[in-house]
Amino acid sequence: MEVAEIREWERISAHSHIRGLGLDENYRAIKKADGMVGQEDAREAAGIVVRMIKEGKFAGNAILIAGPPGSGKTALAIGIAKELGEDVPFVHIAASEIYSAEVKKTEFLTQSLRKAIGVRIHEMRKIYEGKVENLSIDYMQHPYNPYQKIPASATLVLKTKKEKKKLKMDQSFAMQLVQQGVETGDIIQIDADSGRVVKVGISEDAVQEKEFDLASERTMPIPDGPVLKEKEFVYTLTLNDLDVMQSRAGLDIASLLFGSPERKEIGEEVRKRVDSQVRRLVEEGRAELIPGVLFIDECSMLDIETYAFLNKAMEQELSPIIIFATNRGITTVRGTDIKSPFGMPLDLLDRLLVITTKKYGADEMRDIILTRARKEGIKLDNDALNYLVEIGEKASLRYAIQLLAPAWELSGKNEVKKEHVERAYRLFADVKRSVEYLRRMEEEMLYD
Numbered sequence: 494m495e496v497a498e499i500r501e502w503e504r505i506s507a508h509s510h511i512r513g514l515g516l517d518e519n520y521r522a523i524k525k526a527d528g529m530v531g532q533e534d535a536r537e538a539a540g541i542v543v544r545m546i547k548e549g550k551f552a553g554n555a556i557l558i559a560g561p562p563g564s565g566k567t568a569l570a571i572g573i574a575k576e577l578g579e580d581v582p583f584v585h586i587a588a589s590e591i592y593s594a595e596v597k598k599t600e601f602l603t604q605s606l607r608k609a610i611g612v613r614i615h616e617m618r619k620i621y622e623g624k625v626e627n628l629s630i631d632y633m634q635h636p637y638n639p640y641q642k643i644p645a646s647a648t649l650v651l652k653t654k655k656e657k658k659k660l661k662m663d664q665s666f667a668m669q670l671v672q673q674g675v676e677t678g679d680i681i682q683i684d685a686d687s688g689r690v691v692k693v694g695i696s697e698d699a700v701q702e703k704e705f706d707l708a709s710e711r712t713m714p715i716p717d718g719p720v721l722k723e724k725e726f727v728y729t730l731t732l733n734d735l736d737v738m739q740s741r742a743g744l745d746i747a748s749l750l751f752g753s754p755e756r757k758e759i760g761e762e763v764r765k766r767v768d769s770q771v772r773r774l775v776e777e778g779r780a781e782l783i784p785g786v787l788f789i790d791e792c793s794m795l796d797i798e799t800y801a802f803l804n805k806a807m808e809q810e811l812s813p814i815i816i817f818a819t820n821r822g823i824t825t826v827r828g829t830d831i832k833s834p835f836g837m838p839l840d841l842l843d844r845l846l847v848i849t850t851k852k853y854g855a856d857e858m859r860d861i862i863l864t865r866a867r868k869e870g871i872k873l874d875n876d877a878l879n880y881l882v883e884i885g886e887k888a889s890l891r892y893a894i895q896l897l898a899p900a901w902e903l904s905g906k907n908e909v910k911k912e913h914v915e916r917a918y919r920l921f922a923d924v925k926r927s928v929e930y931l932r933r934m935e936e937e938m939l940y941d
């Protein structure tokens with residue numbers, strides 16, 4: 494598996510309990526819903542943004558999520574992505590990546606921007622379609638991270654009114670299933686050539702069994718006819734997918750999905766050609782453009798040139814919505830000696846809506862830690878939970894959550910008790926403690 498794929502997986506896996514913003518029909522935050530806890534004002538603000546994006550009223554604007562470390566900024570951005578819907582592209586980058594990438598800064602940014610614009614294509618294709626009758630996903634050890642497992646392959650049984658078919662699929666497919674939260678009872682389509690999965694809804698009988706919230710899911714009857722058929726398949730690629738296909742002769746969707754091409758420069762002519770092809774498809778009614786979201790985390794790392802580039806991109810006719818996140822207040826704009834709010838240039842501040850997140854109280858931390866533990870199938874007793882909350886307040890929520898997995902190992906996967914958390918706390922330092930330790934070491938070496 495490619496490094497980029499793993500990075501993407503890690504990035505979402507810490508937030509896999511988040512299914513949306515947890516708002517009611519009047520866009521008010523429900524205290525605990527969709528895996529979200531507390532932070533009500535920020536969630537409601539995010540809900541308004543989602544509504545504006547869906548109504549196409551947000552073009553040319555950007556959002557900044559500002560708040561202390563571990564206050565749910567990234568979680569909020571993921572919640573926005575989930576609310577926007579499966580086929581609205583959401584691209585997540587950390588500002589530091591722009592500078593560490595093997596391609597030029599502007600190339601990396603252009604690719605990221607074009608990944609955040611979707612093209613929904615309608616096409617007659619051979620597809621598998623049916624209700625997921627049975628689903629099993631095999632996991633394997635993460636190649637670098639001993640505390641994580643990643644999907645390795647999947648087997649599923651698809652059912653129509655006429656027949657049942659068993660399919661065995663590979664890793665990229667298994668990841669798509671997990672990322673889209675496909676469960677038994679869902680109705681899905683799989684493009685036979687590319688393996689691309691689209692979740693179209695939930696079967697009526699599954700809804701009755703599971704007592705789902707009808708408002709939030711699309712319910713439908715089990716499809717008729719054979720599982721494998723020729724049908725209009727609606728799928729969404731991004732402008733960047735099309736650029737990559739175009740720039741590599743003979744590359745189709747399949748190799749794009751499974752081959753996971755490395756980043757490299759894409760010529761300007763290629764992008765022009767793709768743009769004019771897409772324009773034609775749109776004019777012929779065979780495709781629609783869907784502006785998505787580019788989320789740029791740790792934006793205090795961005796320099797003035799990058800900001801200028803992004804500013805210009807936002808003025809283009811077709812631009813994704815940009816969401817920045819930062820935990821810095823007033824600081825210097827990198828590449829200048831001007832101080833400004835969040836280290837952002839003033840012209841950008843003008844078009845910015847700011848959402849702030851607040852530090853969590855003990856009760857909220859408790860709920861969040863518990864939600865994470867449940868999601869990972871980890872059992873905790875009350876003392877262990879209290880102790881984790883204490884650690885969350887002292888160090889950070891993120892660190893407390895990270896200790897869950899090793900504490901679970903130490904308990905022999907039985908039940909995490911306070912002693913297991915204490916042991917994990919001693920064995921794995923948080924950032925503050927490890928820096929402190931290194932500083933002491935350095936001093937000792939100096940004076941020895």
Ligand SMILES: Nc1ncnc2c1ncn2[C@@H]1O[C@H](COP(=O)(O)OP(=O)(O)OP(=O)(O)O)[C@@H](O)[C@H]1O
Pocket residue numbers: 507508509511528529530531532560561562563564565566567568569820861864890891894
């Ligand atoms: N309101 C919330 N409800 C549920 N889970 C949350 C909430 N806020 C944060 N979390 C979870 O707590 C952990 C830490 O939060 P997150 O990484 O989003 O914070 P952050 O503000 O982005 O931190 P940083 O500044 O370090 O990037 C994540 O696993 C996240 O999913």
Ligand SMILES: [Mg+2]
Pocket residue numbers: 566567568790818
């Ligand atoms: Mg974050």
